[in-house]
Amino acid sequence: MQAMTTTDAHPLRELLPEGRVFDDVDVLEAHRRDRATFCPSGTPSVLVRARSTEDVATTLRWANENRVPVVPQGARSGLSGAANALDGCILLSLEKMDRILEIDVEEQIAVVQPGVINGVLAAAVAEHGLFYPPDPGSRDISTIGGNVATNAGGMCCVKYGVTGDFVRGLEVVLADGRVMRTGRRTAKGVAGYDLTHLIVGSEGTLGVVTEVTVALRPAAARPLTAVAFFPTVADAARTVAGYLGKGHRPSVLEFMDRPTVLAVQKIADLGFPDGMAGMLLVQSDRGEAAPAELAAFEEVARSFDAAEVIVADDPAEGELLMQARRLVGDAHEHLGLALLVDDVCVPRRHLVDLVEGLGRIADQHGVRVLCAGHAGDGNMHPVVAFDSDDEAETARAHQAFDAIMALGLELGGTITGEHGVGHLKRRWLGEELDEPALWTQRAIKNALDPNNILNPGRVLP
């Protein structure tokens, strides 16, 4: 007789419909981690693939009564370890709740389930002449639920804002299984505390998002693109502050340093000139006004010693350049080194101090630090690349990673612009927030999840 494993008898099998509960070792293994390296992941007891709000409510009710931790998961593209398994936890995947429920063209909103992929929503609303701007580099893989839970940013955020700026209302399952609706469908609404934006960015620690109402905008014109190459990273950083300081609002303003450009070139040869320290990629989607906006960019870039500025007059060429920018994560991974991805965001006038500081930190700690990022937001992704087989180098890499966050705070910035705190930066949240703010955050967590079952040990130090 075949021995029955503990998970064969998992009580949720009795409570949920067929095809929701999985305990196969390979399936559990495949769902144990997000994309952050060096964050611990435990052994889950079971994976629940929810297909309805009721599935989520049943799961949470049982977990709360039995004090079992629950880790909500979207596509596991997160970069902070927040979706990693905990020992004995229920992994609660929302990926199969992937229907676009409504696109209301007149009201310019969409209502979606959390497992809808960002790029799928963007493409669907585009067919109605509408635009969903938040576009993380992971837009083709990450889910709207994950984007809401991390308040994801992206390339267009410099002009349009981040995910939270587009979330009007939510359906959220609370820790005890009750279903709460927050927010509104209307353009305005201030009834009560803003629970919608309490849940946005809460990384699965306050509730599980089962439906999202997002605001849309009319489609923008196809953007025009320019790239500029600089002899020093400081010149590129000064150009960002100088250009935006003149009141321009490009729809994209991204930075890549030389090692990043070289890494991207290895997987997609774009014929970029050699010998440059930094590159800026800028787009304007202002239609007839776009050429003037890019001409103004060229003028500022040249005033900060840009060696070359190329304006692509064909929008298709611009899309190719954007694809290159979206390849940065893959390109860094192709280096064959271990990576610690940082996410500091600083006031734009201090971008120059940040990029110069990265060079110093790399030298001091004897590690490589590459950098790309959403420069227009002051949100950079310095990446510490190192040999993880070398213990001493690994220790130095972690010190460099910490030094980058310390520098971000010193410059008046934040430890995370968009990736979230998760496991990776818990300790650092205590450095950034003052004691009353930490007290308030803990009080909110205790009120909403008194048994600490929702993604415990994430976010709060």
Ligand SMILES: Cc1cc2nc3c(=O)[nH]c(=O)nc-3n(C[C@H](O)[C@H](O)[C@H](O)COP(=O)(O)OP(=O)(O)OC[C@H]3O[C@@H](n4cnc5c(N)ncnc54)[C@H](O)[C@@H]3O)c2cc1C
């Ligand atoms: C190549 C690459 C590029 C990236 N570029 C960007 C970028 O430009 N901007 C950016 O902000 N991020 C970026 N990211 C990080 C990541 O894609 C985002 O954080 C994204 O929002 C995570 O979505 P996900 O569906 O993968 O969520 P997951 O990684 O599965 O989960 C992330 C967090 O959300 C919680 N969660 C997921 N779904 C729900 C739900 N329905 N209810 C409650 N909690 C939930 C999880 O518990 C976890 O805390 C990038 C990642 C990669 C790999």
